[in-house]
Amino acid sequence: MKQRNVSIRGARTNNLRDVDLDIPRNRLVVLVGVSGSGKSSLVFDTIAAEAGYQLNETFPPFARNRLPKWTRPDVEHIEGLTPVIVIDQRRIGGNTRSTVGTITDAWTYLRLLFSRLGQPHVGESNRFSFNDPAGMCPTCSGLGEVVVSAVERFLDLDRSLAQGAIRLPGFGTGNYWYAQYADIGVFDADTPLRQWSPSEREALLYGGQAAAGLGRKPPRGYEGIVERFERIYLHTSDNLSERKQGVIRQFTRARTCPECAGDRLNKAARTATVLDHTIGEMSRLEINELVRLVRTITSVRVAPVVTALTARLEAMSTIGLGYLTLSRATTTLSGGESQRIKTVKHLGSSLTEMTYVVDEPTVGLHPTDVESVIKLLERLRDSGNNVLVVEHDPAVMAHADQIIEVGPGAGAAGGQLVFQGTFAQLREADTPTGRALAQHRPAKLTPRPATGSLTVADVSRNNLRHVTVRFPTGVMTVLTGVAGSGKSSLADELAAQHQATVIDQKPVSTNRRSTPITYTGIAPAIRRLFARHNQVPAGLFSANSDGACPDCAGLGVIHTDLAFMDGQEIVCETCHGRRFTPEVLAHTVNGLSIADVDDLTVDQAMAQLPDAGISHALRQLGAVGLGYLRLGQSLSTLSGGECQRVKIAKELRQAEQPTTYVLDEPTTGLHPNDIDTLLHVLDSLVDQGHTVVVIEHNLDVIRQADWLIDLGPGPGRHGGTILFEGHVADYTSRATPTCQALTHGGPAAAARPR
Template sequence: MKQEFIEIKGARENNLKNVSLRIPKRKITVFTGVSGSGKSSIVFETIGAEAQRLLNETFSTFIRNRLPKYGQPDADSIENLSTAIVIDQKRLGGNSRSTVGTITDIYAVLRLLFSRIGKPFIGYSNVFSFNDPSGMCPECNGLGETVKLNLDKFLDKSKSLNEGAILFPAFSVGSWYLNTYLYSGLFDNDKKLGDYTETEWETLLHGKSKKVPMMHDNLPINGKFEGLVDKFNRMYIQRDTSVLSESVRATLERFIAFAPCPLCKGTRLSQAALSCRINGYNIAELTHLQIDELIRIIAEIDDPIAVSMTSALIMRLQHLVDIGLEYLSLDRETSSLSGGESQRIKMVRHLGSSLTDMIYIFDEPSIGLHPRDVHRLNELLMQLRDKGNTILVVEHDPEVIGIADHIVDVGPQAGVHGGEVVYEGTVAGLAQAKTLTGRFLSQKLPLKPEFRKATGQLIISNAVLHNLKNVTVSIPRGVFTAVTGVAGSGKSSLINGIFVKQYPEAIIIDQSAVSTSIRSNPATYTGVMDDIRKLFAKENGVSPSLFSFNSKGACPNCQGTGFIFTDLAFLEPVKTICETCNGKRFKEEVLEYKLKGKSITEVLEMTAEEAVDFFEKKDLKRKLQAIHDVGLDYLTLGQPLSTLSGGECQRIKLASNLHKEGSIYVLDEPTTGLHMSDTGHLLEIMNRLVDGGNSVIVIEHNLDVIRNADWVIDMGPEGGKKGGEVIFTGTPADLLHDPGSLTGRYLAAQLKTEGELRS
């Protein structure tokens, strides 16, 4: 068959410099290059966005209005596209009603199985759903736990309503919610809550929702009275809290109490559903098993009626095993999955599909995978390709790069210094290319020759969380510690779940999003914006607030966003550059004020690299240098943080914390999104922190990082129930000779390949 190509001409998204490409269809093409070089601009914002935009155009206007909006990429032409499926690192999220079983549709097949051969017969498959009124536990409404308002923390009975007896911020003195109680005429607003009669207390907490004549300054106001507990439950407990902001959710946690449902014992299901069994197991018991255990139980079902259902279950469950998620259970909430686990769950949903000639786009699928499991990922990518699909992968891992049929290396550097294709061809050709990726593809950092000595111990005692089996371990102070192990072995439970609660002073640097607001950028997040505004104010003798697009300096037409949304009713809304400020976000008069010949907008358009040279103030220069040091020198100071990847989010957090005085730093897979050439730079930063008297603890799979730690804590031996134990503690040199450690085995094999370890 003649080779077909996706053809791109003149792509200019973000930093791309008129890129033209021919990408072979039905092959695996891996896009490489340093962070910020333009890989994602080609794959996601050009190919992916255009494929999804064209697909959406095939639907009616009514449907399009309810689909995600994709603008037309800035390119001369993009031809020969197929339907694209983007499998990114965004966490699946969701609330407690979304589980591994429901998101993969495996639970739907399991429910069908129980409705056909379960004994006693209690009804159709919907009676086994905790998201259906006929199947959910009536006590907890299918949530598996009771969530109650903690009145002791919610109310101060020594105060009156006027004195602020309601401690929840939304009901503070002067708020609308409190006023509905103050002006209801039902209470003596100066009476201490502790002096209320039983009737008054019942009315305050559980008074029925009704309209009451409310007066304020002798004027009637519209209001509806509802008891405090009922209102709180309706507003916060009986809704999907995932839609609430992070700060609101954090506040809520202080005022509510969780407990397993006393009726269903956390299974979420009705007693009828729990009474139905197959081979002695009810459906909740099966979903609580690890996936590799569940396969064995399903395989033992020999009822002829169940053959089609059990074969479908085994096939789908095996996909989860193949991709390294055998340690999960079907009742695991999707909100608790990491970005890497979420991405692999999304992959599984497509493995059983009969569709062919699709474009599958992956964003660093090796994230969160131990070196032992990368080969499983590669097999799945090849399986998707061999079904006749085009696979596009953005990746830094040499093992994944190694299976590519075609390589596109983007660079030569990041940001304004990138945006070009510096190599196209085979993997073998890349290894000989004089690009950063080519030079570092086979280059590994040497094993650390000397290891620091601990200055003390950070003790974790009898840790029991998730799969941790009464773990007691000492983490040495004043050194660089790597916590390793296969996915699901208990690394995150030990460090993020137990350690950071025992040592709340630790500075946590994970990969969660730093902001979803277009108004937040590297300058505001790292604190340099305050310094910049003060410098402009001092230079020009005006107020610092003039130099904020969130305050007095904002363009009045676009309120400081730089663009205008025009609602076209049934058509897609149009986003246009603000005609008043031309996208600069500030009032015209603000731009007349200069600092060293530059306006505030021109300063925000500088990259961190340029800003380090521009400013002279020592404290400001130090903060900017931190952005540069974590490998984000290509970011402009004004780039919205909502456009950053998970790895970039983590590094901007690291940059904002480098100038703080802490004693313990905890980093969760800091090499995520990091090019091979930057790993040594990251190690320099961590070593500098340790040399400054800090303790650095890193959860990591990257063997270059592990071999340069002072101390290793290896979890395992496997994931899930087969993990949760500390199987090794010691230096990387000692780890090489531990026969029970998978990490040690892979590290030794790599060193042997490089000739650094002699047998």
């Protein structure tokens, strides 16, 4: 008899508390709950992990060693599992050679097309690959860009050499390289560079003929600053240290390759055309436009190629990525874009009875774009698959066949099944999500007055063309618009022109030793507290240093390599997972050892650790709703939303002078109940004199903005225009996506019965 459910009994992974649950198969099931409630522990760390583990066990040992490793969950019994496919939010990896075309295989089909139909004939498909020596541009090695010195950043013209006019490291007063310019009798070391003649500044930077023409002959072998910098930092084959890489990032910029103009290909590949377009020109067309062009190819010789390429391009259009181009680097994609790219290869799959586990697929999407994601999820379900979605968006909940809520709280206060049923039933339920669905935040009627403004002038970046925008200071501005409309490009320009601090979606470092307190910089203060109270060196209280258990090196666990079998990780028998030597654990503060402190939650530590500095720093973690985290909890166990808030807490702790903050979708991973906590944090920043600019799609956050800037109307070349600047309450009766969403959207609208 066919198993109709996925049956789970006694799930105890992470914070789950003996959860018993039956999940219907071949349905769209949405899991909800506050951040940290245990949703991910149930879906990813229990269901997906057990399915992955059991599937791997069917392969021989040699193959298993090359498959992704799954840690078997703490659960008494699971049955009814099918092979699992996890589609998470992690940005697509790869380097600058990875593009939308290469990651989706669309570029492979396009290369094949040009190798068969291109005129003049160039050769096989590898001749159109920028990752193959046969096809790559020799000047940029297939990158499309070359790194050049940002010479305009080298000098501070308002200072003299003696005052540090040369900004490059190692050129300060008294250093060796400084002496090569200030002490050679050619330049005036005490006069600000702005008062030098243009030829003197040219000689300082470039040497050569400019230096020879000064009349004061420089010493033999004289190098200009630019030549010296490029020799040391750019023209070297040595492995560069992190410090040198930082210097390169600071004092260089990428410039389009002068030979291939960004096409990445050599001259022969750039000459071939199909339908009067080179392959580079096709790669720069928006996917929606490219698919229309490809459909016009009628040659029977390449009919299978055209069919495959068209199907791949249409799939990207279907999931709302038609505004991208195949030449777009994957490193520039947002988390939401990366996630949807990953789904492309599954849309045409003929496999059934798979379990798709999808993590917040609406991240990075404007409310008007959510419908396309819902259709995608329903399409996967209707193909005979199980679809499990972790989501906070009410619009997705409204289309679920069943909703499961985990909670009621976060961390130790969560991990229980608090609701299972339909969306209509959830709206009536007395649960955190049920109550949140009943809330509706009106637009702010009395916006705070600005203290000034920051102007970003004549911006031409990506799809922005000569855009000028004024950002009011001392208030909260929300930048919104459909995905791909130009929000991030405008925010990047604001950060570049006005030295704003950016809190973006890049992942928090999640190595096994990284914890909330080490990442936010609180750990040294805790070690000093123990050192003061016990009159011993602070290094004893570091699990990475003197006081670490010698057998597990301060990890608390021992990893055993079992060759072709999965490695085994067990609790260290010497320290029993406490990570420190007995001598270190004997030192206490208020009866707590350093290991006991690791087990405290943020809220408990604020009450029990007698140090005002530590309490002040921990308050920032509590302020962003992370008071339930244990101080020693590995960041690798945190959800995406929790990691994002740890990063915000770190920035809040360092905020002293008035600063401009740019936050990239801070509601990522947040339950509707947590929006009030986030808004309170943002309001606190503004109250302290900071300027806050938020890129956001969440309508509740948009409604609380003091100032709104809306871009669009569409993505890519259909966007890049400022549609509105002003107070949210004044944004009415406009036929724009955001205005329509504000007028007709939100949780109340999304919660309408189906």
